[in-house]
Amino acid sequence: MLIAFEGLPGAGKTTQSRLLADHLTREQVPVNYLPDNLTRTEDTLGSTLLDLFASGDPFSRHGNIVTDTMLATAIRTNTVATHIAPALSVGQTVIEDRGIHTIQSYSLATLLQKHPGRPADGIGWLRSVSAMSGPPADVAVWLRLPADEAITRAAQREGQPYTAEQHAFLRHVHDAYGHLAADDPGLVTVDVLGLTPDQVHQAVVDAIAERVPIPAPAEHSSSMQ
Numbered sequence: 625m626l627i628a629f630e631g632l633p634g635a636g637k638t639t640q641s642r643l644l645a646d647h648l649t650r651e652q653v654p655v656n657y658l659p660d661n662l663t664r665t666e667d668t669l670g671s672t673l674l675d676l677f678a679s680g681d682p683f684s685r686h687g688n689i690v691t692d693t694m695l696a697t698a699i700r701t702n703t704v705a706t707h708i709a710p711a712l713s714v715g716q717t718v719i720e721d722r723g724i725h726t727i728q729s730y731s732l733a734t735l736l737q738k739h740p741g742r743p744a745d746g747i748g749w750l751r752s753v754s755a756m757s758g759p760p761a762d763v764a765v766w767l768r769l770p771a772d773e774a775i776t777r778a779a780q781r782e783g784q785p786y787t788a789e790q791h792a793f794l795r796h797v798h799d800a801y802g803h804l805a806a807d808d809p810g811l812v813t814v815d816v817l818g819l820t821p822d823q824v825h826q827a828v829v830d831a832i833a834e835r836v837p838i839p840a841p842a843e844h845s846s847s848m849q
């Protein structure tokens with residue numbers, strides 16, 4: 625089974641990925657937690673693609689929707705080949721910290737910024753292209769937090785403020801997630817404002833359990849990376 629966490633920087637994806645991995649491990653489900661794509665530089669192709677990706681702006685990337693979507697798709701394709709498919713094939717439950725909906729939401733944000741008000745035109749294309757990167761998650765959880773609150777948390781963690789331009793772009797990413805979730809049953813919204821990490825975790829477990837069967841315990845030992 626493949627589970628993804630989605631949302632803005634600061635929304636709590638890493639916190640919730642770890643809480644879910646711990647929970648499943650306690651249930652003796654073999655878990656493979658994949659940190660954010662941008663931190664994965666283990667092979668030459670992955671590093672080269674990430675270098676290309678990171679050569680743009682950290683948020684709005686290269687500002688060209690086709691280039692950015694293709695590049696992000698290529699990165700995930702590599703991640704699917706090197707990490708996700710092998711883990712799924714041996715029965716592990718994979719937790720992706722940012723999956724296919726990150727590709728879609730960040731590209732859609734660029735589109736919304738340039739052509740406000742016509743998201744539907746681009747969403748079909750974004751779905752087709754990002755689908756080339758491999759399977760979407762069985763369930764993707766969007767940790768929905770108002771953009772200003774998410775940015776405040778992320779900035780506090782990083783010890784430096786975000787620029788007004790970055791704020792503006794991330795508000796578009798937030799709106800983009802909303803457009804995507806509106807007609808994609810695979811992207812489940814969990815509202816996290818005002819909840820403690822443990823309360824969010826409970827809401828996440830409930831949301832997942834409503835949609836997919838609980839992964840089966842391993843016959844032998846669990847494996848968490």
Ligand SMILES: Nc1ncnc2c1ncn2[C@@H]1O[C@H](COP(=O)(O)OP(=O)(O)OP(=O)(O)O)[C@@H](O)[C@H]1O
Binds near residue numbers: 633636777820821822
């Ligand atoms: N429910 C919560 N309430 C308050 N603070 C939280 C909550 N969950 C996480 N945090 C804090 O918010 C910050 C961001 O959390 P986290 O790193 O999990 O987010 P993220 O979505 O993975 O961010 P990024 O995408 O930037 O890596 C951390 O300092 C974390 O301790």
Ligand SMILES: Cc1cn([C@H]2C[C@H](O)[C@@H](COP(=O)(O)O)O2)c(=O)[nH]c1=O
Binds near residue numbers: 633634660685726
């Ligand atoms: C995987 C992936 C990432 N990005 C962007 C989104 C964010 O700006 C950064 C990751 O930062 P965070 O600490 O996880 O918030 O990279 C992207 O645009 N497309 C992708 O596929």
